[in-house]
Amino acid sequence: MDMENERVLKLIFPNGIPENLRGNPELDNYLAKLGTCKVDQLKKEQTRLADETKRILEQTQELAISNYKTFITTAENSRSIFNEFQKAEEQVDTLIGKLPAFSGKCEQFLEHSAELNEQRRLNSTTLHKNAQLLEILELPQLMERCIREARYEEALELASYVQRLGQHQGHLIPVVNSIVRSVEALWHTMLVQLVAQLRMDLQLPKCLQIVGYLRRMQAFGDNELKLKFLQARDAWLTSCLEGIPTVDAQQHLTKTIEVTRINLFNIITQYRAIFPDGEQAVGKSSNLKSLQGVSCNGDRLFQAWLHNKINAFLLTLEADLQRGVSSIETVLGQCMYFGLSFSRVGADFRALIAPIFVRVVSQKFETSISHVNQNFGQELDKFTLINKVSLHTRKHLDAAAMSTDPDSESYAPPETLLDFYPLAVLCNGYLNALNELRLCAPFAVATDVTGCLQKSLQLVAQRVLAFYRQEQQAFTGNERETFVKLCSCLAYDLVPYVQRCIHGIFPPQLITVHLGISLLQLEQQQLTFLQQTQILEPLKHLLPTKVLIHTTMPAVSTTDPTNAPITAEG
Template identity: 65%
Template sequence: MDLESERVLKLIFPKGVPESLENRPELFSYLEKLGTYKVEQLKKEESRLEEENKSIIEQTQDLAISNYKTFIQTSECSRQIFNEFQRTETRVDALIEKLPEFSQKCEKFLNETSEINAKRRLNSITLKRNAQLLEILELPQLMERCIREGRYEEALELAAYVQKLGQKHGEIPVINNIVVSIEASWHTMLVQLLAQLRTDLQLPRCLQVVGYLRRMQAFGNAELKLKFLQARDAWLCDVLNSIPKDDPQQHLTKTIELTRINVFNIITQYKAIFPDDNIPTSAGDLASGEGSRIFHAWLHRKIDNFLQTLEMDLQRGVSSLDAVLGQCMYFGLSFSRVGADFRALMAPIFVRVILQNFNNHIRKVNQDFESDLEKYTLINKVTSGIHRRKEEITPTDSYSPPETLLDYHPLASLCNGYLNVLNDLRLCAPISLAIDVTRTLESSLKTVAKNILLFYKQEQQAFTGNERESFVKLCSCFAYDLIPYIQRCVHAIFPQSTLTNHLGINLITLQKEKITFFDQKDILDPLKHLLPDKIDVILMQTQEAVLTSVSAPVVTTVQQET
């Protein structure tokens, strides 16, 4: 639009061109047409336009009147179209609002379909490799079956394979679960192998089982040695605990036998399985290694347990102490091959038990004598010289009991009791007990003397002449026959030559120190005022032997030899 047209528009529309006329091409063509008019035409233009406008209005009215139906229909159509456009616009707005959500759902659907597609692809691959996957998934069951059937070699190979598989694919849950299951089965196999060591195994099987344990690398070298000894020790304890304990003799004998055999079997197995431990052959070759210390600690513990069992059974009482002593000494000597000769540890136990049994038996003998003396009476007791021992014709070194004891039942029973106890001691008489045995017998004889004195005090007022004479003879028999005889028996059990050689002293010193010698003066001190002189006793016995022509009946039988 040129400058003149703009001026014309300002003249026509001083307040500005209406919006309805802007950008309309008819306006500019009309302006160009006005520019060609003359003044008279311009003056007439306004009236012309009014007339033309009126004419158009009249024509429009005529057209509307003549075609009112068409206008009505057009108006109805316009209104319907307008309503439809409004509804369409509303729906389009709603659609525009829902398009983002629809887009999101479409994207979600695409993602889900992609995951389903990936799973479908994975399932396809799984189906193709089904056999290989089954082999991997069945590894735990296969491991359990191998362990259950004792095929530990295959179980170890499976465990090694799964361990490598876990290192490569440990992030996969299935593989991780398989590794966990195999580890649980691995622990079960470890427990089973240790349990087998607690059974009666021969050397080849022990080597095999320990070989499996080494390959499992569950224990260090020292810990494996400790576990081996603990397991074998548990089996040995079960074997020893299964021995019947009713009879102490059989229990101790069986314990010695089983301990000796099985301990040496365990030692042999230990040396074969752990050759790095230099088990010493003598006490001076003890190795200082940790494994050696473990072994010797176990061995010392077994020796201590055996010594406890030995002392317990000996205190319960065994029928053949000498046989048990021989077995124990052989057992202790056999352990010298591994530097553990423990005979010196058993000697104090035997000495203590022997002395304890001896003291108990002597105490019982004293009680029996006291009981016999309470029942004894001197009424009508006539001694027969044919049963009396004559010192001048009987050897002093004889071990036969004096026949004069037959005239006095309590003394004969006492002698028999002493001889029974000494016979039991003779079978196993340690030299170290010589002094203790002598002092015990001496104390027992003192008790006997006191009991005889008590008997005299209780009965003396009722004694007749013959009864008093018989009592004096009883005291003489006790003092001059029984005590010297028991003294000879003690010397028979503990020969003086053996004691002098063992102690390195002479016989005079032995007598001076009263080693195996009774203090007869101290024993007879309670009865010294009742005893006649020994020479008078000998003369009296000789006279009676000459005057007596009929032998008296035997009261009791005295044991003949010790």
Template identity: 80%
Template sequence: MEFSDKMDLENERVLKLIFPDGVPENLRGNPELDNYLSKLGTCKVEQLKKEQTRLADEARSILEQTQDLAISNYKTFITTAENSRSIFSEFLRTEEQLATLVGQLPALSERCEGFLKDSAELSEQRRLNSITLQKNAQLLEVLELPQLMERCIREGRYEEALELAAYATRLGQHQGHIPVVKSIVRSVEALWHTMLVQLVAQLRTDLQLPKCLQIVGYLRRMQAFGDNELRLKFLQARDAWLNSCLEAIPKSDAQQHLIKTIEITRINLFNIITQYRAIFPEDEPASKVAQAPLKPLQGVSCNGDRLFQAWLHNKINAFLETLQRDLQLGVGSVETVLGQCMYFGLSFSRVGADFRALMAPIFVDVIRRRFEASVDEVNVQFERELDRFTLINKVALHLHSRKQVDPDQESFAPPETLLDFYPLAALCNGYLGALNELRLCAPLALATDVARCLERSLHLAAQRVLAFYRQEQQAFAGSEREAFIRLCSCLAYDLVPYVQRCIHGVFSPQALTVHLGISLLQLEQQQLTYLQQARILEPLKHLLPTKVLVQSQVQASEVPSAEAKPSAASAVAAEG
């Protein structure tokens, strides 16, 4: 180690001697220089003196050799030079390209980093796609939830549709942040509302109790309505269906429309009440509620019952309006309609809604109006017949037909004396037609009204007979005056008592006393169903002989009781 250091020191000294201005650049680091310096270090002085000459000779020899070599191998030198020049130019171009490459390396690095990032994302997506492919069946089940629920709703499989809706709700609660899941949940919610509308619409159709229970069960599970809202929706839907059934009834024939309305209302309304009470049963019996302590109003337990009662009251009122309207339009057989209506009201007593008492005034009013209209027609007919009537050549054919008989044996045959005077006979026939029509359905509540109506009609007939007398009296001959007196006597002593007997034939005094709880004497004193003959005959009292007036007072106090009994329909209406 010390020897090498010593040699280096000597070489440096030699270099300073040889190159006082410093070692040229081309010789620095050349290993031959070190070897040559070591060789010079071993030479003697004489050799050193000759070294310059030797070097010059060697350089000249090398130059000559080089020249000879170049001359003998000039082609090679030319090729080498050209190759060197070409290599140099290539090196320059390579250097330029390398410089360009170095300038583009940062962008390439950035792109490589972006590629690495994109490739990582693509790799992640590929992994997710692989997982998606593996879970394809489960994903299809989730994606097809809306279509599956729509199919279930369309085919009426509401149980499965509710399960699918519940599953979609749970899925939205756990995975609602996923857009696809959110879209599925929205679609299922829209179908849920469609199912709700469809279930409510089914309540507007003809349903039996099991189907109603099933539909309301689905609505309860959907929890779309509260208890009172569900009751209201149920009643609205069933009411719409009942109204549609009633509107479908033809209205051309009032009686057929009314009979069909009674039948449809009775059957369907009873079914709706049964369905409502089965679907919404009372929570506690009335006895337990009565014994329970008072609590503040909550607006829940009682509103449902009040709602149902109000709806039922509304439907009964609607039926009563229809009944009154159709009866006013005119029906052929009131007793038939009355019987069906009473059966209708009686059947509803099983559900605590007996409304027969509400129908009785309607029938009573309609029967009264029809009877009054019939009597008005009789009055008009009597006036026309009296205008055409004449007393000329009127012979007494039934002079001795009026005779006293036992009241209990009197029949309801009209007096034969009326045949002498056609207007009185027509008036009597008109009364009999109206009473016969009334007798088929004669409510006891109309007994007084019928008596007063006939009393007014007879009083009007007496006034018209008086007007006839004032118009024709100046032209009366003796026979005509006697005929007119017989006309007045026939009206006063044959027609009026006969009409009284017919009234008691329709409204038996015994039935009235039982119904009113009074005696026959009180019935007569109150003038119930009794004609006031003095008022009726007041226009003709100055034309009747005095003895006849006395006899009329006796007959008025001895009017026999009727043999006929009121019909069953009249008794039912009177009780109503």
């Protein structure tokens, strides 16, 4: 709008342009038209406008009258439309109020549907991978079955696979973690089962196989594995030994020697095959005394175990020998073979066996002589010198004593002992003890045997002297003469005969060779020689004048003395 039009509008509307005319495009056209009018036309313009307004009003009234129905309908429609718009506006307001909650529900639905979709995808993947998943889920059951059926190779492979699976997926997948824990529990079960199998009777290939499995399991270090192996095999060996009946000492000892020799040798062979690094150490342990006090680690572990097993056997040997066995020489032969066989593995323990037999043989002989001494004392207490003069009967001699064999005759007991029953009983007791000793007579007991007989004969002489002192006042001439003959029989018959029997069991020639000394030195050292002077010292004033037989005995045959006993009656 230009400046002229604005000036015209101010003139027309001094109070301002009405609101309904502002922005009306017709206003500018009308002002342009007014600018073209002349003054007369401008004067008439107001009248024309009033007339035209009147005419438009009249036309409008006529239109309203003629079309009132239309106007009524239009008004009603307008009112209806207005009401509908109000309702629509209210519903739109309600919809706008509910849209945030609906939007939230939609978002929740989208999230839930996404989860459902992911679960459906996982289910589909699971269904597609069903076979592979079943293989993984059944790993514990499969491993349990392998262990139950002793298929340890497959069980170890499964355990290794599950261990790798757990390292890669265990921290992400809980079910894999659960499988790993189950397999680890079964792994420990297999470990216990393998160690338990070592407590059974196994051959070398099976032992190698089981220890190979234990090594692959890496459950024990090298020294721990050696210790477990020895403990398990020791338990099996102990169970075998405990199963031997202990009623009969001979059978128990014989069976113990056999079981210990066979099974202990098998264990040593198995150990050396499984742990070859310890072979050198075992080879150096030939002297078992050097094994005492070793520490239980490394290569010395096996040496200490073997030393303990041999010590246990030696204790059993000594205990059974003390109980009494019927054939010591048989047991000795078996023990020596046992010790000799172990020399192949550097564990020859025969030097430890010999002292036990020497001690047992010596104790057994001493016990027998002690009983002989008791029996002699009892018989001497019952002995009487009445009607005991020069009987010299032979009817009670044993047939073996009557043998014409020179070797047997040289050891036949003196016939004069038959005149004196206590001396005959004493001689029989000595012969029984010596015959029992003869079956197993080690040279190491020669001095003990001689000393035991020396003490026994001294005790006999003292008891004879006590008998004389007790009865001498009542002696008659014949009884005194008989008593002197009893003393002479003891001194000049029994004592030399006992000496001859000792040398029959322990020939001086063999002892001199064994000791590397001469026969004279042997006599000077009083080895296997009775000291007759000391024995007869209590009775020397009762003996008739006679030169005592020298203690040096002539060379005798090495044939063992006859085991024929002397029997005599008073």
